[in-house]
Amino acid sequence: MSHRPCMADDKLALAVAHVAFPDGKLFTFPDLEPHGDDGDNAGYLAACGDWLLFADDEYDVLRLTRPLTGETVLLPGLVDGVRVRDEPIVVANEPAPSGTAPRRWRDSEEMSVLKLIVFPGGCGLVAAIVGREHFAKVALCTPEGFVWSISGHDRWRWYDDMAFHGGRLYALTQHEDLLAFDVGYADAREPVVSRVERIIAGPIDDLDEETRMHYLVTSLGGALLMVRRDMPDAGTTDGFEVFEADLAASRWVEVDRLDAGGEALFVGRLCSRAVRAPDDGDQIFFLDDTDGLSFRTEIQPRPPYQVAAYDMIRRTFSQLMWQHPLEDGNTPVTWLFPDDDDHTTK
Structure with missing residues (x-):
C-alpha cells in the first residue's frame, strides 16, 4: 500500500545530526538551521560519520575532512593509487569468481568511491566500495x-551498503546477500x-520486478x-521494512519495532546511524538520496521533500524539510553525525 507523505503532527526529539548538500550547504537537524561556512563542503564524493570525502x-x-572540526587526512586517488592483489583469498559459501583479474583495476572514468567506512578510533583504516553502481569491489587503505x-x-x-559491525566489515548487495570481509595485512602498512x-x-x-x-x-x-526501502520510482517511497541479521542461522528476520528503549534510524545512501530517541522511537528518518542511481531518470519528478520520516507503528510519513532547488x-544529500559515542538524542 502506498502512503503519501503528510506534515508532522508530533514534536520530534532533537537529534545530533546534520544534513549535507553536494553544493556545500550544511544544516543542523531537526531545526534545519544553516550551519557554518559552506564554501569548503561543496563537491563531496562520500561520507561516513562526521567525515566527508573530496x-x-x-x-x-582524496581529501578526508571533518567539516565540523576542520581535521583533514589525505588518501590515495583512484587513478594511480590502487593496487590489485593477486594472492588467493578464502571465499566461503559462494562460488569463486571465474576468469583472471584485470591488469588495470578499472576500465572506465566512471569508477568512483560509492561508499566509505572510517573504522572506529580515528582514521587508521579506511574501507570503500569502489567502482560503478552495478560493478564494484571492496577496497582498503591506511593513510600511512x-x-x-x-x-x-x-x-x-x-x-x-557497507558497515563495520562486531569487529568485522559487512557489505550488503542489491540481492540482499550479506557478506563479511576479513582484513589482514600484506605488510606492516597495507591492509x-x-x-x-x-x-x-x-x-x-x-x-x-521492483525498485528497492x-x-x-x-x-x-x-x-x-x-532497512529495505520500497520505491515504485525514484520520486515515490511506498514504505520501509526492517530486518535483523540472524548471523547464527544465516537469515534475515523481519522486525516491527526497534530497540525497546526507544530507538530511531537515520538512513542514507552514504551514511546511516541508529540513535537513542525515547520520544520518537520506531521512526526512520530518510533523504531524497537517489541521485546518480540508474533508476532515476531526468523525466521523473523529485519528491516534494528533502528530509522525511516514516513511523513504523502507524505506517505514516512526515515531511520534515521541503525540497530545496537541486539538480540531479x-x-x-547525506547525513553527518558528530563524533558522539552515545549516539543519543539531545
Whole structure:
C-alpha cells in the first residue's frame, strides 16, 4: 500500500545530526538551521560519520575532512593509487569468481568511491566500495600505506551498503546477500581482504520486478539491521521494512519495532546511524538520496521533500524539510553525525 507523505503532527526529539548538500550547504537537524561556512563542503564524493570525502584530481589524491572540526587526512586517488592483489583469498559459501583479474583495476572514468567506512578510533583504516553502481569491489587503505588494495580473486558485485559491525566489515548487495570481509595485512602498512564469506543468501532473484534501496545499520542493541526501502520510482517511497541479521542461522528476520528503549534510524545512501530517541522511537528518518542511481531518470519528478520520516507503528510519513532547488548529480544529500559515542538524542 502506498502512503503519501503528510506534515508532522508530533514534536520530534532533537537529534545530533546534520544534513549535507553536494553544493556545500550544511544544516543542523531537526531545526534545519544553516550551519557554518559552506564554501569548503561543496563537491563531496562520500561520507561516513562526521567525515566527508573530496577528490583532488590535479594531484590524484582524496581529501578526508571533518567539516565540523576542520581535521583533514589525505588518501590515495583512484587513478594511480590502487593496487590489485593477486594472492588467493578464502571465499566461503559462494562460488569463486571465474576468469583472471584485470591488469588495470578499472576500465572506465566512471569508477568512483560509492561508499566509505572510517573504522572506529580515528582514521587508521579506511574501507570503500569502489567502482560503478552495478560493478564494484571492496577496497582498503591506511593513510600511512597510501594505496588502495583490492583483491583480484573476489568478484565484482552490485553493493548497496557497507558497515563495520562486531569487529568485522559487512557489505550488503542489491540481492540482499550479506557478506563479511576479513582484513589482514600484506605488510606492516597495507591492509588486504583475506577472506570473504556470504553470511546470508538474499531472497531476491529478479531485480526487475521492483525498485528497492537498502541501508545497513547497527542497532543500539547490537543487532545488524537491513532497512529495505520500497520505491515504485525514484520520486515515490511506498514504505520501509526492517530486518535483523540472524548471523547464527544465516537469515534475515523481519522486525516491527526497534530497540525497546526507544530507538530511531537515520538512513542514507552514504551514511546511516541508529540513535537513542525515547520520544520518537520506531521512526526512520530518510533523504531524497537517489541521485546518480540508474533508476532515476531526468523525466521523473523529485519528491516534494528533502528530509522525511516514516513511523513504523502507524505506517505514516512526515515531511520534515521541503525540497530545496537541486539538480540531479552523482552524489546525493547525506547525513553527518558528530563524533558522539552515545549516539543519543539531545
